[in-house]
Amino acid sequence: MTTDRILDLDREGSSLRKRPRPGELLIRGFLFVCGAISIATTVGILYELGKESLLFFQDDAVTFLDYLTDTVWQPQAGSFGIWPLVLGTVLISIIAMVVAVPVGLLAAIYLSEYASPRVRGFLKPVLEVLVGIPTVVYGFFALTFMTPLLRGILGTSVVGFFNVASAGIVVGILIVPLISSLSADALQAVPDSLRQAAYALGASKLEVSTRIVVPAALSGIAAGLVVAMSRAVGETMVVTLAAGASPRNFDLGQDSLFGYVLNPFESAQAMTGYIVITASGDLSYNTIDYNSIFAIGLTLFFMTLGLNSLSRRLVKRFQEVYE
């Protein structure tokens, strides 16, 4: 190769510069639009829920203050207080967490600390499949197994056909695989050197698990629990089928707190249940019923968004970083 040719090439260097390629730009644009669709989805959710909620609050029968403070939800009578529905959701979620947290956490500890790799390799995918069982099947299970079981044990006079306890326990069973799967991931991410050090000091498996591994994985576990809680709050089908279709209207001054307001064996409609029941009837646009489900949906959206952001913040703030 002579110097001339190199110089030649150099002179023609301008043609070697990146040429504009319309095809590439087009593809890049398409891919960008794909990415932006997720933003559009969020905007769409916020806009539609917000717009219909505004219409709901502009209705003469509704005031924002009553919505947030009233304890009676009776659309036919013009009472729109969110608390009876929130009560249903919260009761079910609490019962679900009471069932799922100990079971899920202990199962995760067993999976991560005790089980042999072979057992773990078998059980982990099983748990993942179980997370995917449709919730409507769990709803069927609640109605045909859990409710009769509870009524058989405690008596049909104590436990109603539709009741919060049955729905709560089944939602709990539904989120156990989620909790144990997420927690087991967090526990296994703790470096083995910590465990070995503790064993070397003579600690038992119990001491290593509860004093070394669990505290080290706490941020991941807590985040998993919050995700599970958010799942329980947003859970729909079990709640609709098993917890009943009438809101538990209450009056704190008159009703007994444990006999009625917090009684787990009576029915109480949850927020998601109300939305589904209202929407499955003949729903005409621009009615107060139509608008009300969006107001409740918006409330639900913010509840779960809050829980999910909390979960991410927990991970970020308390994450232990190991080399």
Place this chain on the structure above:
Amino acid sequence: MTVEAPERASRGNFPEEEEYRGLLNRRTRNARLFQAASLMALTFAVLALTTLLYTIINDSFGLVAVVNENQPEDIVAGLGYDPAETSLADLSYDELVGLLQGAVSSGVGRRLEREQRFYEDRLVFETDAVWIEICSSDEPPPGCTAGLRDGANVFSLVQERVVVPDVIAAYELVPSLLSPEEFDAEVAAGFESGRFGEYTPDQVNIEWRAWFSMTFLRSPASSIPEVAGIRTAIWGSVWLVVITVGFAVPVGVGAAIYLVEYAKPSRFNELIQTNINNLAGVPSIIYGMLGLAVFVRLLEPITSGAIFTDGVPPAENGRTILSAGITLGLLTLPVVIISAQEALKAVPDSLRSAGMALGATRWQTVRSQVLPVALPGILTGTILAIARAIGETAPLILVGAASFITADPTGPFSKFTALPIQIFQWTSYPQVEFQKLAAAASIALLLLLLTLNAAAVILRNRYSRRAQ
């Protein structure tokens, strides 16, 4: 991590023989108790899920007490066959149609024929003149264009209209196997208490019934539980999956490629990423409300198909498969994006550098180097997203899946029902027969999901083996 220093040690005062052994025993005991507790928790979880499966299977098979308006044996004997050798299912298509012709009123017959014809070359209930007239009218019935009825369809019509079975009591699988005589006693007691109304004990047949059967899979939905099936629902679910995948996979993979291969760290791109993570946690019912407000209501001219036809739109409103499919597409989008991102990130950078070094543009590199390597991972994510979409119920109710239709969906602009909707509807009816149907439909749904999950696991295993 700090481990508390034992107090005694710091005082230089170790526990003596007895005390030492006591402490050690206690620690060992606690450790054992804890291990037992955690094993029990795992057992409880597995047990709960076994109970779930047990309940479903237990409810799907068992003894039933059934009263037939016409006994199948008599019908077969009436046609000149020996009932011991031939059953109703063995009859030919022509014979079945003949039975139907003899049993139903001409009005019902004409309605059946207008839904779907029996023969290509002749009409059974309608006259040619009327048929030509109604088919050239403004609103021709579906029978003018739909295909012919098949054997299974006519058989279930004969069951429904000629045999007319009525299950008056049903038993579960395990008690049916262990103590069938108790069921007889229960039925007898039912007659004594007058629970079965005008039926008499000698009308009752006690027989085995598999609620989950091939007939159940092949029969269309029906308001009569004894002949109801899930074919309509299965086709609805299939159509939904096709539209969901058709929307979510191109868009999801495109978004993942943008985020992994193109996006430079900027505020907007970070926003997209955070937003996708947030969307993954939004309850499915919220997506249903978005679908109701946007696809069913706002975009009704498109989702009902009105803008594609000049005159009559294919659907009367926006509550179509298309609306539901795109709603589920949006719902599964975060799952598809996140798993596709993982798959793309796992592709070694050396492949990209090699492609670039050879002068390929970014898209050429992505298309011919990165995507083929990431494909199995993307497929796994896609299958899991389908599995999620198949089981979703709440969003479908919101976008208006019809509770009761018997016609199979014919395209994206059809009204539809889907497997989980059918389970939901049947579960919420009080009659025991519908509980059995819900259980049988649950088996079908779980089998479908199990197949999909198995496919995902196989793909993942094959992928990880090749990557080693």
